[in-house]
Amino acid sequence: MSRRRVLIALAAVTLLIAGALSYLASPSPDGLDSTTLRGCEVVEVDGSEHVTGECIATTTTDHALSGGPLAGYAVGGRQFSTGLAGVAGVVVVAIAASGLFHLLVRRRAHGDSPNP
16 A cells, blocks of 8 residues: 555544544543532523632633634534534644654755754
8 A cells, every 4th residue: 555545544534533533522521620620519690601619710710712713622612513623623733743744854854953
């Protein structure tokens, strides 16, 4: 099998896993979220969630990118878009990794790397 076919097959499997298996991810809070919410109650007021009680989470604030396009593992905050967010994440990481790889290979090919 050629290198190109192997790369295409790996890309297809990666996108399938990112797109399809993302829907199986648990909507429950992870370990860190669960720990910070211990001793508190999450109450919905006017369509937004508020934390009450005595726990670490009462002093938290939203992240600067919490309103970003892929915040909350969803596209634009839309429910049931985790698969699309997973595919977008894989594509962004693949592009960044490919760019870095090509920069490193090009640098080494020109003899710019330091000798050990």
